[in-house]
Amino acid sequence: MALACSAMEKRLMIRAGIYGATGYTGFELIKLLHQHPQVQITFATARSAAGQRLSDVFPTLLDVPLIRAEDADLTSVDVVFCCLPHGTTVPTVQQALAAGTRVIDLSADFRLHHADDYARWYGNPHTAPELLKEAVYGLPELHRAHIRGARLVANPGCYPTSVILPLHPLVQAGLLADRTVIVDSKSGVSGAGRSLSLKTHFGETHETFSAYNIGRSHRHIAEMEQETGTQIIFSPHLLPVYRGILSTMYVNLIPGTEPDTVREAYGLFADEPFVRLLPAGRLPELRHVVHTNLCVIGLHAVDVAAGRYILVTVEDNLIKGASGQAVQNMNLMFGLDETTGLC
Numbered sequence: 634m635a636l637a638c639s640a641m642e643k644r645l646m647i648r649a650g651i652y653g654a655t656g657y658t659g660f661e662l663i664k665l666l667h668q669h670p671q672v673q674i675t676f677a678t679a680r681s682a683a684g685q686r687l688s689d690v691f692p693t694l695l696d697v698p699l700i701r702a703e704d705a706d707l708t709s710v711d712v713v714f715c716c717l718p719h720g721t722t723v724p725t726v727q728q729a730l731a732a733g734t735r736v737i738d739l740s741a742d743f744r745l746h747h748a749d750d751y752a753r754w755y756g757n758p759h760t761a762p763e764l765l766k767e768a769v770y771g772l773p774e775l776h777r778a779h780i781r782g783a784r785l786v787a788n789p790g791c792y793p794t795s796v797i798l799p800l801h802p803l804v805q806a807g808l809l810a811d812r813t814v815i816v817d818s819k820s821g822v823s824g825a826g827r828s829l830s831l832k833t834h835f836g837e838t839h840e841t842f843s844a845y846n847i848g849r850s851h852r853h854i855a856e857m858e859q860e861t862g863t864q865i866i867f868s869p870h871l872l873p874v875y876r877g878i879l880s881t882m883y884v885n886l887i888p889g890t891e892p893d894t895v896r897e898a899y900g901l902f903a904d905e906p907f908v909r910l911l912p913a914g915r916l917p918e919l920r921h922v923v924h925t926n927l928c929v930i931g932l933h934a935v936d937v938a939a940g941r942y943i944l945v946t947v948e949d950n951l952i953k954g955a956s957g958q959a960v961q962n963m964n965l966m967f968g969l970d971e972t973t974g975l976c
């Protein structure tokens with residue numbers, strides 16, 4: 634008993650603060666951190682619900698007071714998660730880093746390495762370009778070593794996670810004959826966040842299906858290209874479900890590349906806890922991954938002689954595409970087993 638107590642006492646407890654706790658990713662993060670054995674939620678901020686409790690906003694058993702961001706004590710935490718809209722996080726990130734607190738930003742504000750790319754895709758100059766150089770793109774399967782030592786981790790976008798992971802092994806193995814990849818993705822409506830908008834309310838999304846921002850206009854293309862070195866033609870779609878992303882990628886490999894050779898390339902992910910390649914003949918479905926931190930990949934040979942293959946991936950946009958990946962990054966940053974608190 635005494636031994637068990639002293640082991641408990643020595644166990645690291647990470648003190649975490651959450652900005653934007655009443656949003657879709659913020660609430661998902663609170664649920665994950667609540668069941669994490671080595672995290673104590675020290676503060677949670679909200680904008681319109683500041684002064685209330687989380688259980689007032691979402692009538693669950695999870696109860697955290699919601700404070701104004703300005704009232705958060707950054708010296709009381711080891712890490713903060715920014716679950717705020719893109720374009721709003723720079724001042725918070727600057728204050729947190731100045732207070733010696735590590736940051737995991739779920740927005741797009743620090744995902745691109747170059748200020749020129751940020752200005753081109755987001756339409757405004759970046760207000761802290763020096764931090765763009767420092768931020769580590771938080772996809773553990775690609776950047777694990779850098780994430781461990783990072784002060785600032787830019788958590789990847791939901792669509793990009795589902796696209797970069799399946800393309801990365803093919804790029805690493807030098808199997809792409811054509812670096813232009815056509816990507817067709819479908820996302821549940823929660824991908825757009827909780828704020829009201831005409832295009833995402835029930836009457837506009839229920840029992841219909843639509844494409845949007847097709848071609849070269851969606852901002853997530855920037856990080857897909859940065860991380861894979863490919864050129865992406867991207868067609869996102871709004872799927873009338875709450876959560877989940879299914880992405881389909883059409884790739885031209887070196888003519889004659891056999892399916893076994895392609896599968897060997899995915900050996901790169903053999904020890905990855907949250908990435909799976911399905912056996913030949915099987916394709917992934919959303920219902921098998923929602924509420925998990927998994928990204929599951931299916932591979933289909935269309936024409937081996939011509940090198941044409943199709944990849945299909947699924948993930949939960951709110952977990953592996955956002956809050957679960959953020960917890961995976963936190964685990965790495967604080968030297969914990971990467972899978973702690975995740976499934």
Ligand SMILES: NC(=O)c1ccc[n+]([C@@H]2O[C@H](COP(=O)([O-])OP(=O)(O)OC[C@H]3O[C@@H](n4cnc5c(N)ncnc54)[C@H](OP(=O)(O)O)[C@@H]3O)[C@@H](O)[C@H]2O)c1
Nearest residue numbers: 653655656657658680681716717718719740824826827955
């Ligand atoms: N949803 C996804 O699947 C997903 C996936 C990956 C990354 N992300 C990124 O994660 C971030 C959060 O996304 P989300 O879907 O959770 O958004 P959301 O549901 O719209 O929630 C945003 C949160 O931030 C607060 N907020 C809104 N405007 C603010 C402002 N100007 N200053 C301070 N707080 C503000 C909101 O409070 P109020 O309710 O009071 O407005 C809410 O708590 C975004 O940058 C998004 O791009 C989202």
